[in-house]
Amino acid sequence: MSALDLAAAAVRRWTRWYSAGLPPSVRDRRLAELESDLWEHRAEARALGLGERGTAVAVLWRMVRGMPADLTWRLQLGGMAMTSTRGIERSSGLVMLLMVLLFAGGLSGPGIGSSEPYFTEDFPALVADRGDHLRAVVFQFLAAGAVIAAAWLLYVTFRTPSPAAARFGGIALATAGVLFLGAAVAAARLYLLADDWSSGGVPGDAAWRSAKTAAEIYSTLAFFGGFAFLASFGAFGMLFARRRVLPRPLGWLGLAGGALAILSLLVLGAGVSTGWYFMMLGLLVVFVAFALTAAWLVVRGVAHPEAQPPAL
């Protein structure tokens, strides 16, 4: 299966998901229009002699950019009755699991440091492994889309027990998704520049300098995206721990990860480079908390507030 087939399959799956539960005539029409669009996009790319990978990235990018409009269209047509409460919970869990897996894929490419001496060491290695880098970029785009979708789903899932925490967590997670999307765009640009540089570039030339700028943008956006990501789980962790909608240890785990990450910022701010280890450990803990929460949402769902003592 080619990269373009995979991209088309992702568009179909996404369209089937957000149009689920609509009247068949509306749903079938949207699916058929997207099918025609994908066919025309592929046909035009072929006629223009464009590469399959580049076209696949363009198709995925169109899907990701259209996601907010897809979701608002769906809400306008069907409101929150899109699926049952249990269905939303299960979807939240599945999207979160997908997000964790996609993040793992996004981290699989060659690393790139934006400061010296790391950039000078890392960029030639990235040029040599640019195929792996491109694969990681595709994962990063998909992961960013999954983060945005998870933000919306988690907000819908938890807004009844705690509207403020759900709103803060949802906004923080959506912000993280947008920042990750920006980082993925910078990573895609880095791939194009690496490709240019591979044909006879020398350290310090224009492509090299542009690549360094792209690496700096990537690092900055990924860093702030990571911070927003941790802040979101801080809010959801607090919600789980206080409202007992999910097992409390899940909330504590998320809060512990967030605390570790904040501690790492303070340590890094004090100029101690081992702060990165705290940051990585914090992210690892939050990812484990995310994965366990996701699994719980899929299998058991949320304990609804009717069964709970009065709100705190």
Add this chain to the structure above:
Amino acid sequence: MRRKPGTLILIERSILEAATDFARRGEPEFHGYAVAGEIREREGARRLTGHGTLYKALDRLERAGLLASRWEDPDVAASEGRPRRRLYRLTAEGERALAAAREREAAPVARLRPGRSAT
């Protein structure tokens, strides 16, 4: 945020402008991907409009009566070995809405003219 009735947002305006271009070229009907390509050309953009943005706007314009649509004859699609296209065309109401939007856009310039000529 609700917008004023009768106003067009950017993507809707772009679609209607593209539709008039198609009509001017003797192609009164167009499909979704074609309009995305036309917008990219017209606006010198590097990328095509996102799927959701495009089809949501087409749906909204059709509900507002500014566009009309039909499914292409399945035999035509089959003979060309591709999926059926949903074909859109600009309605008279769509033409009026676009003309009104252009007029509104030109209005502040017209108001400025007397002041500018006096200086």
